[in-house]
Amino acid sequence: MTARWSTPAKGCGCASWAASPTPHLAEPRQRHGHGGQHRTGPGGRGPGRRRAEVQRQLDSLANKQLVTNHDAFGYYIDRYGLHVVGSIIPSFDSTAELSGRDIRDLVARIKATGVKAVFSEASLPPRTAEAIGREAGVKVVAGRNALYGDSLGPRGSAGSTYLAMEEHNTKVIVDNLR
Numbered sequence: 001m002t003a004r005w006s007t008p009a010k011g012c013g014c015a016s017w018a019a020s021p022t023p024h025l026a027e028p029r030q031r032h033g034h035g036g037q038h039r040t041g042p043g044g045r046g047p048g049r050r051r052a053e054v055q056r057q058l059d060s061l062a063n064k065q066l067v068t069n070h071d072a073f074g075y076y077i078d079r080y081g082l083h084v085v086g087s088i089i090p091s092f093d094s095t096a097e098l099s100g101r102d103i104r105d106l107v108a109r110i111k112a113t114g115v116k117a118v119f120s121e122a123s124l125p126p127r128t129a130e131a132i133g134r135e136a137g138v139k140v141v142a143g144r145n146a147l148y149g150d151s152l153g154p155r156g157s158a159g160s161t162y163l164a165m166e167e168h169n170t171k172v173i174v175d176n177l178r
Contacts, residue, residue: 050163050166051079054080054166054167054170055080057170057171057174058080058081058082058170058173058174059081060174061174061177061178063114063115063116063177064081064082064083064177065082065083065084065085065113065114065115065116065177066082066083066084066085066115066117066118066119066173066177067084067085067086067087067088067106067110067115067117067118067119067129067132068084068087068088068118068119068121068147068149069087069088069089069119069120069121069124069129069149070087070088070089070121070149071084071087072121072149072150073147073149073169076166076169082173085106085109085110085113085115086105086106086109086110088106088118088120088128088129088132089124089128098128103131103132103135106132106136107132107135107136110132110136110138111136111137115136115138116138116139116176116177117133117138117139117140117141117176117177118132118133118136118138118139118140118141119140119141119146119147119172119173119176120140120141120142120146120147121146121147121148121149121150122146122147122148122149122151122153122157122159123148123149123150123151124150126140126142126143126146129142130142139176141172141176144158145172145176146172147168147169147172147173148165148168148169152165153165
């Protein structure tokens with residue numbers, strides 16, 4: 001099953017807050033003042049222009065196959081035409097682990113499909129990703145270049161907002177799949 005996160009194209013939920021009979025839930029809309037529609041991102045770019053730029057960058061890739069920690073990127077994968085060869089965590093439970101056979105199978109798929117990199121996530125330890133990457137002979141993207149998937153990063157980080165997270169993830173994926 002693939003996770004389906006809210007995207008700016010679907011709105012931030014502020015419109016539903018405004019319809020709430022609970023006054024404190026209507027407050028964010030009043031401060032936001034956009035009626036549930038995000039019209040601009042960083043630098044005044046609207047969501048359509050931002051999505052087009054992300055698409056342009058990802059379309060430049062010949063190899064769009066990746067391995068991530070788990071299925072947190074379904075929305076992104078579907079929207080931009082990427083392909084997940086496998087996941088390091090076999091479920092949404094971050095304490096779940098692959099069996100030895102699962103690891104061998106994933107390494108074989110990585111080698112057979114020409115995956116160039118295994119992408120770890122900022123919120124998870126990279127140990128298993130590093131072991132799989134070593135075994136498969138591909139680079140592992142972790143540390144400050146790790147993807148933001150399950151959560152935003154701390155204030156001031158490359159993943160501190162949804163838009164910053166999407167830009168960071170796109171840059172990291174493109175840089176490592178070229």
